[in-house]
Amino acid sequence: MTITITAFERSPDRGRGMARDMRVRWALEEVGQPYDVRLVSFKTMKEPAHLALHPFGQIPTYEEGDLALFESGAIVFHIAERRSGLLPHDANARARAITWMFAALNTMEPPIVDREIARYLEGDETWYEQRMSAVEGRIRKRLSELSARLGTADWLDGEFSAGDLLMVTVLRRLAGSGILDEYPNLAAYITRGEARPAYQRAFDAQLAVFTAASTGG
Numbered sequence: 001m002t003i004t005i006t007a008f009e010r011s012p013d014r015g016r017g018m019a020r021d022m023r024v025r026w027a028l029e030e031v032g033q034p035y036d037v038r039l040v041s042f043k044t045m046k047e048p049a050h051l052a053l054h055p056f057g058q059i060p061t062y063e064e065g066d067l068a069l070f071e072s073g074a075i076v077f078h079i080a081e082r083r084s085g086l087l088p089h090d091a092n093a094r095a096r097a098i099t100w101m102f103a104a105l106n107t108m109e110p111p112i113v114d115r116e117i118a119r120y121l122e123g124d125e126t127w128y129e130q131r132m133s134a135v136e137g138r139i140r141k142r143l144s145e146l147s148a149r150l151g152t153a154d155w156l157d158g159e160f161s162a163g164d165l166l167m168v169t170v171l172r173r174l175a176g177s178g179i180l181d182e183y184p185n186l187a188a189y190i191t192r193g194e195a196r197p198a199y200q201r202a203f204d205a206q207l208a209v210f211t212a213a214s215t216g217g
């Protein structure tokens with residue numbers, strides 16, 4: 001069955017793999033599942049055909065036969081449930097890996113997204129510096145806690161799992177902020193994730209979209 005995901009026709013991140021199709025691509029690569037990509041413009045995303053797939057008019061989406069999904073976390077979970085390689089077989093270890101998936105999206109990602117919103121939309125506000133400092137304080141609190149839990153381990157709970165995949169993609173959003181330099185074990189954790197061959201194939205695929213768009217190819 002052909003799997004088709006959607007991604008930005010022109011990603012604002014210029015191919016740095018920050019958009020959320022990256023986590024879906026990476027999951028598909030980890031389980032060895034080929035996939036097609038339908039590129040969408042910001043305009044197309046808000047049109048009825050795409051809204052039928054994604055009620056909020058965003059990427060990524062996932063289509064497999066008559067199944068259509070949205071929300072990157074749900075898509076990664078679906079892939080991990082259907083194919084082996086991203087969730088342990090042992091029931092308790094599996095439950096813990098799923099817990100880390102939620103932790104990545106529900107506990108770590110919100111303050112990181114808040115920081116991006118502040119940077120891109122609130123930079124001209126008089127209270128910008130105060131807000132940024134509060135947001136970065138909340139990020140540091142979570143990073144300290146995560147760093148303490150990871151310690152010297154390679155991954156969050158035993159073998160690499162979908163929990164690590166989501167956590168690495170979430171933490172990567174801080175690249176360039178300098179904040180990760182304060183947590184060397186988390187910086188090394190991200191590097192470990194990025195070194196996985198499946199990550200690299202996914203990264204190269206999304207970068208190729210940007211390169212083709214910018215060279216007119």
Ligand code: GTB
Nearest residue numbers: 011012013018019020057058059060070071072073
């Ligand atoms: N909760 C949803 C999920 O996890 O799938 C959120 C999906 C989402 O935010 N999609 C964004 C989108 O479609 C792209 S990923 N935005 C278009 C719109 O809302 O109209 C967010 C994103 C975009 C760009 C960068 N970047 O350039 O660095 C990083 C992240």
